[in-house]
Amino acid sequence: MAGRPGGGAKGLDAAAKAWQAAASVLDPEVPCVTIADLGILRSVEIESGVAVAKVTPTYSGCPAVLAIELSVEAALRGAGFDARVERVISPAWTTDWITAEGREKLRAFGIAPPEKAANSVRALFGETIVHCPKCGSENTSRVSEFGSTACKALYRCNSCREPFDYFKCI
Amino acid sequence: MAAPGIPTADREKLLEFLLRLADDHLILGHRLSEWCGHAPMLEEDLAMPNMALDLIGQARALYAYAAEVEGEGRTEDDFAYLRREREYRNCLLAERPNGDFAHTMLRQLTFAAFMEPMWRAMTASSDATLAGIAAKAVKEVAYHIRHAGEWVVRLGDGTEESARRMKAAAEELAPYVGELFETDEVTEAMAAAGVAPDPASLRQEFDRTIGAVFVEAGLAIPAAPWAQSGGRHGRHGEAMGYLLADLQYMQRTYPGAVW
Numbered sequence: 001m002a003g004r005p006g007g008g009a010k011g012l013d014a015a016a017k018a019w020q021a022a023a024s025v026l027d028p029e030v031p032c033v034t035i036a037d038l039g040i041l042r043s044v045e046i047e048s049g050v051a052v053a054k055v056t057p058t059y060s061g062c063p064a065v066l067a068i069e070l071s072v073e074a075a076l077r078g079a080g081f082d083a084r085v086e087r088v089i090s091p092a093w094t095t096d097w098i099t100a101e102g103r104e105k106l107r108a109f110g111i112a113p114p115e116k117a118a119n120s121v122r123a124l125f126g127e128t129i130v131h132c133p134k135c136g137s138e139n140t141s142r143v144s145e146f147g148s149t150a151c152k153a154l155y156r157c158n159s160c161r162e163p164f165d166y167f168k169c170i
Numbered sequence: 171m172a173a174p175g176i177p178t179a180d181r182e183k184l185l186e187f188l189l190r191l192a193d194d195h196l197i198l199g200h201r202l203s204e205w206c207g208h209a210p211m212l213e214e215d216l217a218m219p220n221m222a223l224d225l226i227g228q229a230r231a232l233y234a235y236a237a238e239v240e241g242e243g244r245t246e247d248d249f250a251y252l253r254r255e256r257e258y259r260n261c262l263l264a265e266r267p268n269g270d271f272a273h274t275m276l277r278q279l280t281f282a283a284f285m286e287p288m289w290r291a292m293t294a295s296s297d298a299t300l301a302g303i304a305a306k307a308v309k310e311v312a313y314h315i316r317h318a319g320e321w322v323v324r325l326g327d328g329t330e331e332s333a334r335r336m337k338a339a340a341e342e343l344a345p346y347v348g349e350l351f352e353t354d355e356v357t358e359a360m361a362a363a364g365v366a367p368d369p370a371s372l373r374q375e376f377d378r379t380i381g382a383v384f385v386e387a388g389l390a391i392p393a394a395p396w397a398q399s400g401g402r403h404g405r406h407g408e409a410m411g412y413l414l415a416d417l418q419y420m421q422r423t424y425p426g427a428v429w
């Protein structure tokens with residue numbers, strides 16, 4: 001079974017320990033959050049003595065995918081496991097999988113977390129209301145749809161004048 | 171693992187379909203990447219490689235799946251870098267040279283307006299791997315429509331010079347639109363198996379999307395004097411060879427090079 005912390009059986013303890021090791025890996029491009037915060041670490045299971053972590057890519061072209069997979073493998077080995085990482089494509093990751101804690105960490109870091117309900121149909125020229133991560137104002141404007149990494153867009157707060165990154169909603 | 175609902179006899183058609191789709195995305199992604207360092211402003215210099223990354227990432231997932239479907243030990247890199255020109259199955263639109271910024275943005279809008287309903291339908295594909303790839307891509311392509319659409323409006327409804335360039339782009343790209351919606355035994359097999367929609371069925375929605383943008387941009391949709399075709403069967407334009415020389419250079423010079 002997926003090794004979220006907890007449980008009493010010996011196998012489960014190992015799985016929980018492996019989960020903890022893998023879950024501590026930071027996102028290389030947004031290093032204020034772990035891959036567990038982002039919801040891209042799907043499960044860690046012990047299969048015949050090997051810790052198998054399932055990881056899902058965020059964006060199709062995310063150049064960090066390989067780095068993340070290697071870090072997870074290294075973290076598991078560091079915790080004393082033989083390890084394997086598998087890439088899972090379906091079901092596709094959405095920003096709705098970012099945990100509440102992850103969203104809070106993003107905000108504290110100065111990145112506006114994605115607005116919820118990624119699956120709602122977006123009007124062609126519709127604007128999303130993005131809240132400023134510094135002052136909370138709704139009065140923000142988009143500078144560029146595409147930012148410093150594939151997952152971010154560039155915004156500016158019209159109230160406190162801060163420029164900030166918005167974690168794009170997909 | 172491959173494609174429930176696809177009898178083994180149709181494996182070849184599934185492979186052909188995957189390569190068409192993957193090649194569209196790789197070649198257009200490569201074109202966009204050519205703008206890196208040359209875009210008219212910093213935001214666009216970030217935007218175009220970002221869109222290129224989306225497209226190349228989608229291509230990678232499709233090539234990896236194609237390799238699995240083929241089952242002959244080829245890898246995504248073999249498909250991307252080590253085929254000859256006549257083996258590429260991309261639509262001619264994707265390989266069109268960048269031209270000016272108006273040209274690039276209209277090419278992007280055109281392709282994205284075609285792919286958006288395609289990916290959306292494929293989120294319910296009978297093929298689970300394709301459904302997973304589509305679920306991600308459909309959201310990414312929505313950004314491309316919005317981004318390119320806004321530029322087409324801004325330029326079409328901009329200065330005399332920008333409007334002239336956008337109009338010229340519309341006329342030059344018009345012959346390459348029809349090929350996107352071509353139907354043949356491959357697309358028919360995919361539609362019959364519930365893998366992907368018949369491209370012809372997407373035309374109405376495509377016309378609606380493009381129509382809405384063109385109205386706002388003050389542009390007329392030019393009548394295509396003829397429809398250029400051949401990419402799906404490996405017959406490409408002159409520009410394709412130069413593109414591949416650039417794209418394949420590293421693997422041809424240092425065979426097997428890896429990161």
Ligand SMILES: [Zn+2]
Nearest residue numbers: 132135157160
């Ligand atoms: Zn603010």
